[in-house]
Amino acid sequence: MGAKIKGLGHTIPKKKISNQFFIDQGLDTSDEWIKERTGIETRYFTPDETGSSDLGYEAALDCLKNTNTDISEIDLILVATSTPDHNAFPSTACLIQEKLGCNNIPAFDISAACSGFCYALTTAEGFLATQKHKNILVIGVDCLSKISNMEDRGTCILFGDGAAAALVTKTADKNEGVIFSTIKANGSLANILQIPKGGSKYPFNETIAKEKSHFIEMDGSAVFKQAIKIVVSEIKQSLVSINLSTDNIDYLICHQANQRILDRICDNLKLPKQKCITNIKTFGNTSAASIPLAMSEFHKNHGFKKGDIIVLAGFGAGFTWGITIIKWT
Ligand code: ACO
Numbered sequence: 383m384g385a386k387i388k389g390l391g392h393t394i395p396k397k398k399i400s401n402q403f404f405i406d407q408g409l410d411t412s413d414e415w416i417k418e419r420t421g422i423e424t425r426y427f428t429p430d431e432t433g434s435s436d437l438g439y440e441a442a443l444d445c446l447k448n449t450n451t452d453i454s455e456i457d458l459i460l461v462a463t464s465t466p467d468h469n470a471f472p473s474t475a476c477l478i479q480e481k482l483g484c485n486n487i488p489a490f491d492i493s494a495a496c497s498g499f500c501y502a503l504t505t506a507e508g509f510l511a512t513q514k515h516k517n518i519l520v521i522g523v524d525c526l527s528k529i530s531n532m533e534d535r536g537t538c539i540l541f542g543d544g545a546a547a548a549l550v551t552k553t554a555d556k557n558e559g560v561i562f563s564t565i566k567a568n569g570s571l572a573n574i575l576q577i578p579k580g581g582s583k584y585p586f587n588e589t590i591a592k593e594k595s596h597f598i599e600m601d602g603s604a605v606f607k608q609a610i611k612i613v614v615s616e617i618k619q620s621l622v623s624i625n626l627s628t629d630n631i632d633y634l635i636c637h638q639a640n641q642r643i644l645d646r647i648c649d650n651l652k653l654p655k656q657k658c659i660t661n662i663k664t665f666g667n668t669s670a671a672s673i674p675l676a677m678s679e680f681h682k683n684h685g686f687k688k689g690d691i692i693v694l695a696g697f698g699a700g701f702t703w704g705i706t707i708i709k710w711t
Pocket residue numbers: 410411412415416419420495496497535536537539575601602603605606609639640643667669697698699
C-alpha cells in the first residue's frame with residue numbers, strides 16, 4: 383500500500399516585511415545585498431499572540447476545502463515544526479487537532495527543521511502502510527521570525543512565517559503518488575545551524591537573554607556548501623534507484639533557503655531553471671512550510687498534471703535532509 387497527495391492548502395500571515403524593514407530597524411544591510419545574496423524581497427511575519435498552531439489550522443482548513451474532505455475523515459495529524467506554540471508540550475499537532483474539532487485521533491509533532499515536511503511525508507507513508515490509517519493531514523508550519531535575532535544580519539533577513547498542509551491518502555497503485563522517499567541525518571553537523579541555549583541543557587535565564595543565545599545561530603557558508611553537496615548527490619542517487627534520470631524531472635521543489643543555493647543545485651543537476659519551483663522572493667525561508675507552500679501555491683495557480691514527476695528536496699538543521707519523489711495523480 384502506497385501514499386499519494388490528494389490535495390494541498392496554505393496560508394501566510396498578513397504582515398508583509400520588506401527588506402527596508404531591517405534597515406529601518408537599524409541593521410547594517412541593504413535591499414541590494416539581500417536581493418543579490420539571497421533572492422529575497424519580502425517575507426511575512428505573524429504578530430505576537432499568533433503561533434504555529436494558528437497558521438497550521440488555517441492551512442489545514444484550506445487543504446480540507448480544496449480536497450472536499452470532511453474533518454471526520456481525517457485519522458491522523460502530523461505537524462512538522464521547529465517553532466511549536468509551547469517549548470515542550472502540548473504539541474502543536476494537539477492544538478491544531480482541538481481547533482479542527484477532531485479529538486481522539488492521534489496527533490504529534492515532528493522536529494526536523496527545514497526537512498520537516500519530507501520527514502512527515504515519509505512518516506505518513508509508514509502509517510498508511512500499516513493499513514490502520516486512511517487520510518493523514520501532514521502540516522508544515524514555522525514562525526521563524528519568533529526565534530530570529532533581529533540584530534543578526536546574517537540570519538534575520540532570511541526567515542519568514544507560513545504554513546501549508548497536504549492530505550495524504552493511501553493508494554494501491556505502486557506507480558502513482560510517492561514513488562520514492564528517503565530521509566537522512568548527520569548529527570556531526572549539528573553545530574552549523576542551531577539555537578544554542580534555552581533548552582534543557584542550558585535552561586533559559588537572564589544571561590542567555592542578554593547573550594541572545596536562545597535565537598538561531600548559523601554558519602551560513604557551511605550550510606550553503608553542505609546543502610548543495612548533499613542535495614545534489616542525494617537527488618542523483620534517488621533517481622538512479624528508481625531507474626529515472628534528471629531528464630524525467632518535471633518539477634524540482636527544494637527547501638527555499640537561498641535563491642543562489644537553488645540555482646547551484648539546478649546547475650549541478652543540469653536541470654533547466656524553469657523546472658525549479660521557487661517562491662523565496664516573496665516568502666523568504668519558511669522552514670518546514672517552505673516545500674508544501676511552494677507546492678500548494680504552484681498547484682493552485684498552475685496545477686500539476688497527471689503523471690508529472692515532482693522531486694521534493696528538504697535540508698536543514700540537524701543536519702537533516704530528505705528526498706521525496708512523487709508521480710502526480
Ligand atoms: N547585509 C549585508 N552584509 C551582510 C549580511 C546582510 N544581511 N549578512 C552578512 N553580511 C556580510 C558578512 O558580515 C560578510 O562581511 P565580511 O566579509 O565583512 O565579513 C559578508 O557579508 C559575506 O558574508 P557571508 O556569510 O560569506 O555571505 P554569504 O554570501 O555566504 O551569504 C547567507 C550569507 C545569505 C546567510 C548564505 O550563507 C546562506 O544563505 N547560507 C545558507 C542558509 C541556509 O540555507 N539555511 C537553510 C537552513 S535554515 C533551517 O534549517 C532553519
